[in-house]
Amino acid sequence: MRLHPFTSLTAAGSTAVITTAAASLPLSLTVIAGAAFLAAAGGAGRRMAPAAAGILVPLVLSLFILHGLFFPEGTSVLAQWGPARVTAEGLRFALERTAQLSASVLVLLLCSFTISVPDLVAALSARGVHARFAFVLASTLTLLPAISTRLARIRQAQEARGLVITGGVFRRLAAFRWQAIPLVLSLVEEAGTRAAALEARGFGNSGARTSYREVPDPPLQRRLRPVLLLAAAAAIAVRLWQPTAGA
Structure with a gap:
């Protein structure tokens, strides 16, 4: 499921x-x-x-x-x-x-x-969250996977051009500077491209929006989420109560 x-x-x-x-x-x-x-x-x-x-x-x-x-x-x-x-x-x-x-x-x-970023954006939009804020939130949550994927592509491209990284951890850390600059530049360029694409799709417009993407939300999962939140709150309450009880 x-x-x-x-x-x-x-x-x-x-x-x-x-x-x-x-x-x-x-x-x-x-x-x-x-x-x-x-x-x-x-x-x-x-x-x-x-x-x-x-x-x-x-x-x-x-x-x-x-x-x-x-x-x-x-x-x-x-x-x-x-x-x-x-x-x-x-x-x-x-x-x-x-x-x-x-x-x-x-x-x-x-x-x-x-x-799934598209599912998360669609689910947030269906709950009334502004489309631009929903996209920013979803992108923030998936920032590490995006950086990891982009860094792997940069490393593969550099290795194809003859950059060979050998040795231990310190040699790899020293070689990271050759990957950090293209990583930052590509992320900045992608941010500008995404901003233009979002503006072209009307993400900055106000008013009601429709989405062709529907994210199923089974009743079992809707009932499970409050239970998980209550369990987390109960764990915090027990943790805070223990020192008082011990004293």
């Missing part, structure tokens, strides 16, 4: 909120495994992987450096260099936060890489 765009957004947002509020390592690992499986099954795994790595790698490294070496509550010292102490408690805390953050990022990326 194909998900309505609103259902995809609600499911992704609610899952990220619930995972963050629960702060449970088993739940975070389950969400990570589920997001990876759905991405692979939906054919978005290869496109998601670079974006996920670009977001998570620096964040994960910073978490392990900060909490692994400077965790004040740590008592089980594994190694020490002056004020820096590697503690078991710090490593566990960093692992829990890493899993929690990774779960939220992967779920949101999965939604971004799999949601």
Whole structure:
């Protein structure tokens, strides 16, 4: 069954909120495994992987450096260099936060890489949202997939002209400057082309609009979305209530 765009957004947002509020390592690992499986099954795994790595790698490294070496509550010292102490408690805390953050990022990326922009624009327009605002919102949600696809094309074109990128991660990062300039220029040019196309199609006009694209919204999904939102709100309420109850 194909998900309505609103259902995809609600499911992704609610899952990220619930995972963050629960702060449970088993739940975070389950969400990570589920997001990876759905991405692979939906054919978005290869496109998601670079974006996920670009977001998570620096964040994960910073978490392990900060909490692994400077965790004040740590008592089980594994190694020490002056004020820096590697503690078991710090490593566990960093692992829990890493899993929690990774779960939220992967779920949101999965939604971004799999949601249909035309369906989302049509669904927003059907709810009375202005066409131009609906397009901007949909384009923002799918910005990472668009950049990932464009960067892959630029890399392929440069490799076809003889640019060979070998070596480790640092060599690839150094070579990224040769891809960043054409990436930015192509995105700026595409933005101007899209603006002209939208204006030609009357996206800036006011008044009622009709659309030839109809997005099915099954009753089951319409009933599911409020349940997901209530579950997210309940998770936040429980999280906020726990410290008070413990005190």
